[in-house]
Amino acid sequence: xxxxxxxxxxxxxxxxxxxxxxxxxxxxxxxxxxxxxxxxxxxxxxxxxxxxxxxxxxxxxxxxxxxxxxxxxxxxxxxxxxxxxxxxxxxxxxxxxxxxxxxxxxxxxxxxxxxxxxxxxxxxxxxxxxxxxxxxxxxxxxxxxxxxxxxxxxxxxxxxxxxxxxxxxxxxxxxxxxxxxxxxxxxxxxxxxxxxxxxxxxxxxxxxxxxxxxxxxxxxxxxxxxxxxxxxxxxxxxxxxxxxxxxxx
Numbered sequence: 001x002x003x004x005x006x007x008x009x010x011x012x013x014x015x016x017x018x019x020x021x022x023x024x025x026x027x028x029x030x031x032x033x034x035x036x037x038x039x040x041x042x043x044x045x046x047x048x049x050x051x052x053x054x055x056x057x058x059x060x061x062x063x064x065x066x067x068x069x070x071x072x073x074x075x076x077x078x079x080x081x082x083x084x085x086x087x088x089x090x091x092x093x094x095x096x097x098x099x100x101x102x103x104x105x106x107x108x109x110x111x112x113x114x115x116x117x118x119x120x121x122x123x124x125x126x127x128x129x130x131x132x133x134x135x136x137x138x139x140x141x142x143x144x145x146x147x148x149x150x151x152x153x154x155x156x157x158x159x160x161x162x163x164x165x166x167x168x169x170x171x172x173x174x175x176x177x178x179x180x181x182x183x184x185x186x187x188x189x190x191x192x193x194x195x196x197x198x199x200x201x202x203x204x205x206x207x208x209x210x211x212x213x214x215x216x217x218x219x220x221x222x223x224x225x226x227x228x229x230x231x232x233x234x235x236x237x238x239x240x241x242x243x244x245x246x247x248x249x
Contacts, residue, residue: 062121064113072110079106 063069083102087095107115127134 058121062114062117064117067111067113069111069114072114075110076103076106079103079110 080099080103083099086102087098090098104115123134126137
C-alpha cells in the first residue's frame with residue numbers, strides 16, 4: 001500500500017571464526033615466549049660479563065706487575081713437553097708424574113714470583129673453603145720438610161766425621177814420617193785459586209779431588225808403617241799437581 005510501514009533496519013553482527021581466535025592466541029603465546037627468551041638471554045649475557053670481569057680482576061691480582069710472562073711462559077711450556085718426551089716409553093707412574101714435575105720445577109725457576117703468587121692464592125682459597133684438608137696438607141708438608149732437614153743434618157754430620165778421621169790420619173802420618181802430606185792439598189787448592197778463571201780450572205778441581213783421595217790412601221799406608229811407599233807417593237803427588245794445575249802453553 002501507499003502507507004505501508006517501513007522495514008526495520010538491519011543490524012550487522014561481526015562474528016569471528018574459530019581459526020581467527022586460535023591464530024590470535026598463538027601469536028600472543030609466541031610473543032610471550034620470545035619476551036621470556038630475550039630476558040633470559042640478556043640475563044645470561046650479564047652473568048657472563050660479570051664472571052669474565054671477575055676472572056680478569058683475579059688474574060690481574062694474582063700476576064705480579066714486576067715480572068713478565070714472556071718468555072718465561074714459553075720456557076715452562078717447552079719444559080712440560082720435554083718431560084712428556086722423557087717419560088715416553090717408561091712405566092705408568094713415571095709417565096704420570098714426570099711432566100707435572102717438569103712443569104712445576106720450570107715454573108719455579110723461570111717465573112718465581114708468579115709461582116709464589118699462585119701458591120699463595122691457592123692456599124688462601126683452600127684454607128677458606130676446605131680448612132680441614134688445608135690443615136692436613138700443611139702438617140704433611142711440615143713433617144716431610146723436617147724429615148728431609150734431619151736427614152740432611154745427619155749426612156752433613158757423617159761428612160764432618162769423615163773429614164775429621166781423614167785429617168787425624170794425615171796428622172798421624174806426618175808425625176810418624178815427617179812428610180807434610182796435609183800441605184799437598186792446600187798447595188793444590190792455592191794454585192787452582194790462581195788459575196780459576198782459566199778454562200782448566202774446573203778440570204783441575206776434579207783432579208784435586210782425586211789427589212785428595214790418593215793422599216788419604218797414602219796417609220793410611222804410612223800409618224801402617226810403609227815409609228818408603230809414602231815418600232814415593234809424595235813425589236808422585238807433587239808431579240801430578242804440577243802437571244794438572246800448570247796451564248797449557
